Amino acid sequence: MFVIIIGCGRLGSYLATAFSEQGHEVVIVDRHENTFNKLPDHFTGFGITGDATEPAVLDEAGIARCDALLAVTENDNTNIFIAQMARELFQTPKVMARVFDPARASVYDSLGIEAICPTMLGGAAFIERLAR
Amino acid sequence: MFIIIAGSGALVYHLARDLRRKHHQLQLIVKDAEQCQDLARRLEMPVICDDPTLPRVLQAAGASEADLVLAVTLNDADNLVICQLSKRHFGAPRTVALVANPNHVDLFRRLGIDAVVSVATILTTLVEQQATLEDMISLTPLVEGKIMVTELALPASAPAAGKTLSELGLPRNALIATITRDGDPIIPRGDIRLQGGDRVLLVTKVEEESLAIRHLLGEDAARHLPQ
CATH class of the missing domain: 3.40.50.720 (NAD(P)-binding Rossmann-like Domain)
Incomplete structure (x- = not known):
């Protein structure tokens, strides 16, 4: 599988490393080159420095032939925007966005953007473990 | 609203x-x-x-x-x-x-x-218009965009310079509302003769704007109009 990851923060670098270790092809995009320091030496993918809200940058990342795009920058709205751009302009088969705000995540989920909400996931984990 | x-x-x-x-x-x-x-x-x-x-x-x-x-x-x-x-x-x-x-x-x-x-x-569009059509200074849409008000300066070389309004034969849905000559506005009648340096306030239906400007400024100027 070829996966494009937008945002090389803690989650982005974690996902990029994990997919790379599983033998998948990975391109990770971030506005700041120094964020790629978080990637381990055995990371086999590519880092691209650029603003992924610019269609040309997604093009350069190889979006036309990717199987999945994961938008995981620190900003909910940027992720929502990039996810929709991938779907609408590039017909990317699988698109997901990290959305911290639970209300915003559920609205976009109902609008067909697959939104992963760390707040809800984390909250559920705490509640579940406490109940054990 | x-x-x-x-x-x-x-x-x-x-x-x-x-x-x-x-x-x-x-x-x-x-x-x-x-x-x-x-x-x-x-x-x-x-x-x-x-x-x-x-x-x-x-x-x-x-x-x-x-x-x-x-x-x-x-x-x-x-x-x-x-x-x-x-x-x-x-x-x-x-x-x-x-x-x-x-x-x-x-x-x-x-x-x-x-x-x-x-x-x-x-801004890019304006800059491009300015570069090709320096004489046109404003385009204002009225009546939900169906009417255009265009102010333009008439160079002495324009086909309309030297003609009276009745000789000009503007399209049916176009009207010259005011001419400003040497700083003085004139509400024109059919017998007024346009001169180089006049500023003309043109009111048109939007679909005949480009035709009317062509009448006044010539084919070259109108070619550069935004479509």
Whole structure:
């Protein structure tokens, strides 16, 4: 599988490393080159420095032939925007966005953007473990 | 109309002032606390100080009753989310988004935003028009864009210079409303003769604008008109 990851923060670098270790092809995009320091030496993918809200940058990342795009920058709205751009302009088969705000995540989920909400996931984990 | 304006700074201030003067009912949302207080004080109206890209904030602003939502923050993604939440979640009939990146105009339209405004595109178009058509100084649409008011300077080389208005044979749906000659405005009759250096205020139906300008300035000038 070829996966494009937008945002090389803690989650982005974690996902990029994990997919790379599983033998998948990975391109990770971030506005700041120094964020790629978080990637381990055995990371086999590519880092691209650029603003992924610019269609040309997604093009350069190889979006036309990717199987999945994961938008995981620190900003909910940027992720929502990039996810929709991938779907609408590039017909990317699988698109997901990290959305911290639970209300915003559920609205976009109902609008067909697959939104992963760390707040809800984390909250559920705490509640579940406490109940054990 | 009830209009929600979400954005920042001077743009929100001037939009609010102009729209209020036209008797629209407004609700402003501004994220920055300092700007928010400043706007509330200068406009003497309540301003919601919160993130307009959150569903609860739009709800509190009355998005489900709004006739129009204007998203004019400096961030394209924020403007998209404000408009999409307003339209698709709260059912606002019309949304307008400002974009900084001209490459986003078409995409925003495809994603359901009713009108997308790119300042860069407007300025680029103006610069191009100026470069090719320096004599045309303003284009104002009236009557929902069906009527155009165009002010242009007539060079001595223009085909219309030296002709009377009746000789000119303007298209049926075009009218020269005023001629300004040496700083004095003239309300023209058919027998007035146009001269090089005249400034002409042309009123046309939008579909005959380009034809009328061609009559006045010649084929070359009209070729550069925006289609």
